Amino acid sequence: MHSFLLRGNAVLTFALTVLAVACVLASLTDTLHSSKPEVNVEILSVDAFGRNPGGNDEVVLTLHISADLQSVFTWNTKQLFVFLAAEYESSKNVLNQISIWDSIIQSKEDAKIQRRTRNKYSFVDQGSNLRGKDFNLTLHWNIMPVTGAMFSEKRVLTGFRLPKNYM
Numbered sequence: 001m002h003s004f005l006l007r008g009n010a011v012l013t014f015a016l017t018v019l020a021v022a023c024v025l026a027s028l029t030d031t032l033h034s035s036k037p038e039v040n041v042e043i044l045s046v047d048a049f050g051r052n053p054g055g056n057d058e059v060v061l062t063l064h065i066s067a068d069l070q071s072v073f074t075w076n077t078k079q080l081f082v083f084l085a086a087e088y089e090s091s092k093n094v095l096n097q098i099s100i101w102d103s104i105i106q107s108k109e110d111a112k113i114q115r116r117t118r119n120k121y122s123f124v125d126q127g128s129n130l131r132g133k134d135f136n137l138t139l140h141w142n143i144m145p146v147t148g149a150m151f152s153e154k155r156v157l158t159g160f161r162l163p164k165n166y167m
């Protein structure tokens with residue numbers, strides 16, 4: 001009876017150790033894994049630009065989002081949360097960051113994105129700072145692993161500018 005308990009304890013300890021080591025290895029391979037994502041975003045058209053009823057600048061864009069995030073996936077990747085943010089400076093804020101599109105990618109096969117889309121979420125300023133505004137479009141992706149900590153990566157695309165006048 002005494003030795004039976006001891007053996008049970010040893011087996012459990014061993015199992016837990018193996019599990020812990022597997023988890024550490026899994027998140028370690030994620031850390032060492034270097035992905036080579038390809039990202040490109042184009043503004044196909046500015047479809048509306050003016051003050052919304054709240055008095056804040058609002059712009060409606062048609063975008064072409066293309067990204068190949070297949071290399072981000074490892075055997076330890078559960079899913080990616082991808083979002084596109086418009087980022088710009090204004091007198092009020094050093095960094096305005098507005099999420100205008102997002103998507104959840106659950107498999108490597110789906111990680112090649114080709115999307116022609118309007119901005120899914122409103123591109124609205126806190127004020128009227130958007131005329132002639134230079135801005136960046138940054139594709140962020142949060143990597144949710146099967147085991148280990150979530151981490152995120154991004155690709156900044158620079159050199160976008162909004163029209164000088166409302167339309």
Ligand SMILES: *[C@@H]1O[C@H](CO)[C@@H](O)[C@H](O)[C@H]1NC(C)=O
Nearest residue numbers: 087088089134135136156158
């Ligand atoms: C765009 O990104 C570049 C590089 O990260 C940064 O230097 C620049 O300030 C950004 N521009 C705007 C308008 O936020």
